[in-house]
Amino acid sequence: MNRRRAIFIVLLLLAFYFLPKGVIIEIDKPASIGFTESASLPKYCPFTIKAKSLFVESGLNNVTFHIIKDDTVLVNYTLKGIKGSYLCLPDGILLYAYYPGEGFSETSMVFLDYNLSEKWKKKFDDAVLPKHYEDNSLLLVKRGSFELSIKSCIYKINTATGNLTYKFCPDISRGSRISDIKILGDRYYFVATWVDARMLWVKTNGDLYLVRGYEARKARVASIDSSALGAGFWVDANDKYVAVAYFLANEVGDWKNGLCVFTSGHLIKIACKKLDKTPKDVRIEGRMAYIKFRDGSVKTYKIIAP
Numbered sequence: 001m002n003r004r005r006a007i008f009i010v011l012l013l014l015a016f017y018f019l020p021k022g023v024i025i026e027i028d029k030p031a032s033i034g035f036t037e038s039a040s041l042p043k044y045c046p047f048t049i050k051a052k053s054l055f056v057e058s059g060l061n062n063v064t065f066h067i068i069k070d071d072t073v074l075v076n077y078t079l080k081g082i083k084g085s086y087l088c089l090p091d092g093i094l095l096y097a098y099y100p101g102e103g104f105s106e107t108s109m110v111f112l113d114y115n116l117s118e119k120w121k122k123k124f125d126d127a128v129l130p131k132h133y134e135d136n137s138l139l140l141v142k143r144g145s146f147e148l149s150i151k152s153c154i155y156k157i158n159t160a161t162g163n164l165t166y167k168f169c170p171d172i173s174r175g176s177r178i179s180d181i182k183i184l185g186d187r188y189y190f191v192a193t194w195v196d197a198r199m200l201w202v203k204t205n206g207d208l209y210l211v212r213g214y215e216a217r218k219a220r221v222a223s224i225d226s227s228a229l230g231a232g233f234w235v236d237a238n239d240k241y242v243a244v245a246y247f248l249a250n251e252v253g254d255w256k257n258g259l260c261v262f263t264s265g266h267l268i269k270i271a272c273k274k275l276d277k278t279p280k281d282v283r284i285e286g287r288m289a290y291i292k293f294r295d296g297s298v299k300t301y302k303i304i305a306p
Contacts, residue, residue: 021268021269021270021271021305021306022261022270022271022303022304022305022306023271023304023305024259024261024271024272024273024289024301024302024303024304025301025302025304026273026299026300026301026302027300027301027302028300029288029300033283033285033290034283035281035283035292035298041087041130041131041132041133042087042088042089042090042133043086043087043088044088045086045088045093046069046088046114047067047068047069047074047093048067048068048069049065049066049067049068049086049093049095050065050066050068051063051064051065051066051084051085051086051097052064052066053081053082053083053084061080061081061082061099062078062079062080062081062097063078063079063080063081063082063083063084063097064076064077064078065077065078065079065084065086065095067093067116074116075116077095077110077112079095079096079097079108079109079110080097080106080108081096081097081098081099081105081106081107081108082097082098082099082100083097083098083099083100084096084097084098087130087133089133089138089159091113091136091159091160092111092112092113092114092119092159093111093112093113093114093116094109094110094111094130094138094159095109095110095111095112096108096109096110096129096130098127098128098129099127100127101127105125105126105127106123106124106125106126107123107124107126107127107128107129108121108122108123109121109122109123109124110122111159111162119160119162120161120162121162122157122162124140124142124155126142126144126150127142127143128140128141128142128153128155129141129143131180131181131183132181132183133159136158136159136160137156137157137158137159137165138156138157138159139154139155139156139181139183140154140155140156140157141153141154141155141178141181142154142155143177143178144175144176144177144178145175145177146174146175146176146177146193146194146195146204146228146231147195147227148175149174149175150175151169151170151172151175151176152169152170152175152176152177152178152192153167153168153169154166154167154168154169154178154181154188154211155167168188168211168214168216170192170194170207170209170216170218172192172194174194174195174197175194176192176193176194177192177193177194177231178190178191178192178193178209179191179192179193179232179233179234179235180234180235181235182235182236182237182242184237184238184239184264186212186213187210187211187212187237187264188209188210188211188212189208189209189210189211189235189237189242189264190208190209190211190235191206191207191208191209191221191233191235191244191246192206192207192209192218193205193206193228193231193233194207195227195228197227201225202225202226202227203223203224203225203226204223204224204225204226204227204228204231204248204250205220205222205223206220206221206222206223206231206233206244206246206248207219207220207221208220208221208235208242208244208260208262208267210242210264210267217266217267218267219262219267219268219269221233221244221246221260222246222248222256222258222260222272223248224248224249224250224254224255224256225250225252225254226250226251226252226254227250227251228248228249228250229249229250229251230247230248230249231246231247231248231249232246232247232278232279233245233246234246234279234280234281234282235282236282236283236284236289237264237284238264238284238285238286239264240263240264241261241262241263241264241270241284241287241289241303242261242262242263242264242267242284243259243260243261243282243283243284243289244259244260244261244262244282245258245259245275245279245281245282245291246258246259246260246279247278247279256274257274257275257276257277257278257279258272258273258274258275259272259273259275259279259282259289259291259301260272260273261289261303261305270303270305271303271305273301275291275293277293277294277295277297278293278294279291279292279293279294280292280293280294287302287303287304287305288300288301288302288303289301289302289303
């Protein structure tokens with residue numbers, strides 16, 4: 001009897017873990033939510049900053065930044081790269097140049113105070129781009145590549161010193177690519193896409209991560225057989241739920257479009273729903289998830305869960 005009871009409890013726990021905890025239903029409700037990017041990176045400057053790129057076949061590509069005031073060029077800075085941009089933060093100006101796209105490259109940065117004196121310089125392997133600024137701390141994202149086995153990482157830099165204060169890389173040996181990051185207080189949510197290559201099969205996986213400090217949780221969002229030719233994941237979260245919209249397509253013509261919802265604290269999968277079109281973005285408000293599709297349409301989905 002005790003053995004039967006133990007087996008029953010194990011089966012019950014397995015059912016609780018693997019079976020859906022709720023449902024997602026499409027509802028006929030106009031979407032009143034915007035899909036614009038939050039303004040977490042200020043760009044207003046007391047100067048005019050122009051970036052001019054120089055591309056040459058020898059590979060000696062660079063971007064020259066001209067900092068101008070009252071039609072007078074005050075200073076020029078040249079950084080290695082193809083594409084250049086800048087941020088005007090409360091404590092100074094960040095100029096950075098990088099090579100867009102995936103591949104082995106680098107990102108060059110220089111930080112100036114508002115007297116245009118250089119405070120620090122920094123270089124990163126591959127494309128490492130700013131994502132969020134708060135209290136003298138700049139969050140940078142290295143997207144990585146699962147096709148080229150380049151690791152993805154998240155960094156934090158102290159803008160006063162240029163020192164690296166934080167680094168987190170998903171523990172995926174063959175490389176991965178991370179989605180845009182949703183920041184909610186001290187929590188970072190993102191999806192890492194990676195290829196699991198075994199002797200007899202290959203599969204592309206998308207794993208949702210919740211990172212707080214150096215502690216991480218993860219949960220599988222979706223997978224597709226073979227190495228993906230196309231993959232996209234979009235994440236949004238509130239205090240209760242995490243919504244992930246995605247598409248996956250492989251080299252034999254298979255594809256998947258879907259929406260999955262997880263609990264925000266422990267990444268317990270609540271439910272998933274197949275989509276008939278390819279998503280482009282997702283937003284969540286309360287129990288409502290809104291998906292913007294590539295064709296420009298927006299649909300509303302209700303999360304029904306305990």
